[in-house]
Amino acid sequence: MFNPENLIRKGLPKGYFKDILVRSLLGGITYLMVLIAVLLFGKIIIDGAPAIFTSEFPFVDTEFLTAKNETLHVFDDAKGTRHQLPASKYNEYIEAHAGQQIYNEQTFSYSGGGIAGPIIGTALLTCGSIILALFFGVCAAIYLAEYAKQSPFIHAVRLAILNLAGIPSIVFGLFGFSVFVLAAPVITANPVDRSLLVLPLFIEGWALSFQGWNSSLMAGCATLACMILPVVITASEESLRAVPQGFRDASLAMGGTRWQTIRKCVLPFSLPGILTSSLLAITRVAGETAPIMFTAAVAAKDDFPWEGLANPFDILSSQVQALPYHIYTLAARIPSSEYTQRAQFGSVLVFLILVAMLSFGSMVLRAKMRKKLKW
């Protein structure tokens, strides 16, 4: 017998306290993550901000961003005033105040000057590797999406590429070291002794020598490109597949060749997707330390990469500094003190801002493209 009065509950709802418990537990865990993020960013911003922001226009310490990295000298002069000067200014000071005694001198490696070298190195590595990865990645994606027949073999190839994405970056670093740094082919007139194989070329005196590219921008870009290739290939293939089949049918039906169809009716419409997805890969490239440790990065470098080169292409075979590696150096190789904090936290903050800008940029671009590309 149905009694409508039963619809009205007496007392608390069933499982009231259990619900509250579960809810606060789940919520608590979530906010714990936020707390960790806030603490992390808060610490870096509070300690790093003084290094890159100033109270006067333009509010950014341009010197920190544009000056070369130097050793910091800390000392007292005869009057007891404490000076903190990067090596070059320290030398000027010593010259200007010749004969005066200085006291309590301490030096801190990498802590003076700015971080222009690492910023430029990271920019070069990122650009180079993205160009390489886009070229090879898009080629592979076009083959997989447009030409390859769906067979078990192609399935295995795709799986292998996906698996590549899971390999730890240090392994890529070692791979890059053994392949690009030690074994990749170069064309040279005088092969080194440790060359694995020397093939004489038809032009007199020149030979193809498998002696590697040494630790260089080129080797670093190639290694980083290998690391993000799976991401680029997968993202590109998806973008290509997202182009409606009707476009291909129409183009073929009008007498287009396969390649004409891909070039004019598929690639232009998938390019925005390919580029935005690849921006995420840029974030990853910019942030990696392990792959460049053995292949491209140096802790200290007096010149910018383009300085003192006989021809502009030599930049490819020069070593560079890089932000993540610089941060590693600052954190692991020098003792932390009040004088090193500016460089340490400043570098990390600059790095975080760069990476955040890239990710944010890719998110905005992606949202825009999604809106624009509808069919």
Added chain:
Amino acid sequence: MSTAVQIQNLSFAYGSKQALHDVSLDMPARKVTAFIGPSGCGKSTLIRCINRINDRISTAHVTAGTIKVHGIDIYRKDINIQELRRRVGMVFQKYNPFAKSIYENVAYGLRIAGMTNRSDIDDAVEKSLRNAALWDEVGDRLHTSAFGLSGGQQQRLCIARAIATEPEILLMDEPCAALDPLATLRIEELISELKKKFTIVIVTHNMAQAARCSDQTAFMYLGKLVEVGPTMKIFENPSDPQTEAYITGSFG
């Protein structure tokens, strides 16, 4: 009256699945041939053989018979497929303009055929749009996106695009399937105009449409050609009981 397409004992398969069995018919030039029949009976497969767009599917192949377009066997080894498709245009079931401007859509076929002279392309675009009865509606906004057009206009744009390269034969695979009755009417009017210039092959689910705009009708069922003849005869006095049953609506 010359024959544009001559199909002889054609059998066609997707992998091991036979889609067409021993189909033979002639399609006269400058006439409309309509294919009717229930879904999956092979009508679309058949017209997709005529411009070899089925080549895309790697398992699809002709197992027997020939298709001749103006006397040339188009499944010969040395056929120039691009040229064939330029001569045998196609309009698809779902209108599929490119995500480009109206102008670029129509110019596409000309450009990939190697036409570069700007004024030649301009003229050809205008001519095609006029022939597709679309010029009056879009002539003043050629450089806006094709996606801004209504469904019926987009389909007529696809027709304009297909006839821009001046094909001999125009294949239409259920061109009105995604359109409302008014847009359908306009396409049908267009078909009766176009048949003065082109041989038209149309696949349709709409029997009234086949009756209205075709000269010859072929009824297909389960991959076989059941009956082909002048449209009047097929609809008024079919000789095969299956055709009669389909047309009168007793099945299908």
